[in-house]
Amino acid sequence: MERVQFQQEQMLPELKDLVQKSLFSQSEVKQIVKKRTQFETALVRRIPKKSDFLRYAAYEMNLEQLRRKRVERLKLEKTAPSISDYALVRRQFQIFERALKKFKSDVGLWIQYIQVAKREGARSLVGRITARRVQALQLHPRTPALYIIAASHELNHMSPSAARALLQRGLRLNADSVDMWREYVRMELGFVEGMKRRWTVLGIHEEGHPVAEAETTTAEKDTAPLTPEEIAAEKGGDEGERARQAIMDGAIVKSVILSAAKALPSINLFSALEALIRSYPSEERLRTALLDHLYSVLKDTLQGDPRAVKMLATRKLRELTSQENSGDSVTDEGEEFVNALQVANESFSLAVSAGSANASAMAEVYVEFIEEWCKLPTLDPNLRAYLVASLRKLARRPNAPPLLQAAHIRLTSPSCEAL
Numbered sequence: 077m078e079r080v081q082f083q084q085e086q087m088l089p090e091l092k093d094l095v096q097k098s099l100f101s102q103s104e105v106k107q108i109v110k111k112r113t114q115f116e117t118a119l120v121r122r123i124p125k126k127s128d129f130l131r132y133a134a135y136e137m138n139l140e141q142l143r144r145k146r147v148e149r150l151k152l153e154k155t156a157p158s159i160s161d162y163a164l165v166r167r168q169f170q171i172f173e174r175a176l177k178k179f180k181s182d183v184g185l186w187i188q189y190i191q192v193a194k195r196e197g198a199r200s201l202v203g204r205i206t207a208r209r210v211q212a213l214q215l216h217p218r219t220p221a222l223y224i225i226a227a228s229h230e231l232n233h234m235s236p237s238a239a240r241a242l243l244q245r246g247l248r249l250n251a252d253s254v255d256m257w258r259e260y261v262r263m264e265l266g267f268v269e270g271m272k273r274r275w276t277v278l279g280i281h282e283e284g285h286p287v288a289e290a291e292t293t294t295a296e297k298d299t300a301p302l303t304p305e306e307i308a309a310e311k312g313g314d315e316g317e318r319a320r321q322a323i324m325d326g327a328i329v330k331s332v333i334l335s336a337a338k339a340l341p342s343i344n345l346f347s348a349l350e351a352l353i354r355s356y357p358s359e360e361r362l363r364t365a366l367l368d369h370l371y372s373v374l375k376d377t378l379q380g381d382p383r384a385v386k387m388l389a390t391r392k393l394r395e396l397t398s399q400e401n402s403g404d405s406v407t408d409e410g411e412e413f414v415n416a417l418q419v420a421n422e423s424f425s426l427a428v429s430a431g432s433a434n435a436s437a438m439a440e441v442y443v444e445f446i447e448e449w450c451k452l453p454t455l456d457p458n459l460r461a462y463l464v465a466s467l468r469k470l471a472r473r474p475n476a477p478p479l480l481q482a483a484h485i486r487l488t489s490p491s492c493e494a495l
Contacts, residue, residue, distance in 0.1 A: 090163035111199035
């Protein structure tokens with residue numbers, strides 16, 4: 077109980093400050109002391125539980141949120157920071173530190189601690205925690221999340237080479253991790269954007285304009301050591317211009333996509349990378365080039381895979397859906413949409429008609445595609461009829477998988493036609 081008594085004494089100055097600022101009343105402070113005493117008592121038990129630490133930390137987080145709301149509501153005058161301005165956040169960090177001493181091999185605690193520190197803007201603390209990643213990675217070499225967090229920290233500190241090395245190291249041990257490959261591609265996309273910004277500062281353009289000496293000196297002072305790609309791209313003459321153009325065209329990103337496909341030939345990987353590339357704020361020219369490359373690699377890697385066929389067939393439909401979500405005008409009655417739906421259906425129909433070894437699986441995915449669109453209440457009735465007719469045609473073929481006929485019956489039943 078001496079530990080509990082010590083913690084009670086430590087909290088007195090901050091609680092007194094909270095009362096003096098009229099942020100908490102005396103009765104509220106008594107409740108805070110009572111709750112903290114309960115938490116501390118639980119932590120000094122012979123075998124403390126991880127959940128005890130997390131509940132304690134959550135309580136302190138809620139308490140800090142309440143304090144901030146009251147500061148905002150009361151519109152207190154800005155003065156020099158006092159102990160109550162940072163004590164509640166500091167206590168959260170202390171709880172996680174104590175938890176990690178007990179459960180140093182718990183990956184979840186490492187991740188939560190870093191997330192809390194990031195949310196509170198404690199950059200130096202995030203750096204110190206991440207610096208301890210060596211210990212964490214040694215304990216959990218097959219935990220992708222730790223590599224991703226560590227690489228993110230390096231990127232935030234303008235060190236793409238270190239981030240790249242961390243992710244490459246992690247991928248050697250976790251080549252089957254979709255998350256790691258996605259983050260690796262995201263990092264390289266960020267590298268392209270970072271290079272563009274750097275070249276703008278240096279006065280380097282795609283045309284290969286020379287760099288003024290004063291500009292170079294200033295820019296280099298504000299950036300981390302150059303990567304090999306940067307060094308090549310910032311050379312003069314044709315060599316530098318070719319290197320710059322290759323980066324702008326996504327050569328590095330394309331290489332990572334190809335490596336990912338070889339290491340993890342999975343439709344989940346391609347779906348994750350497609351979503352990332354579509355949502356990443358890149359130039360349209362680069363985005364289109366990367367998607368073209370991704371689909372080309374997909375076609376070569378998962379040739380004949382039903383899910384791959386669907387992804388390739390419905391590419392244009394997803395592009396139109398993406399435009400609609402971004403605010404562009406796209407409707408299911410427009411000529412572009414009608415053509416995209418027709419192309420997707422015909423591509424799928426050919427794959428089903430091919431009668432490959434996985435004909436049943438291909439038919440199942442085709443039925444999924446037909447039902448997805450036919451059950452949309454906004455789909456034009458003529459387009460729905462077109463899709464159902466295509467399904468019927470395939471279902472009547474000799475040796476057609478029975479599920480095609482079953483799907484046709486479902487879609488032509490009175491209850492479904494009424495949709």
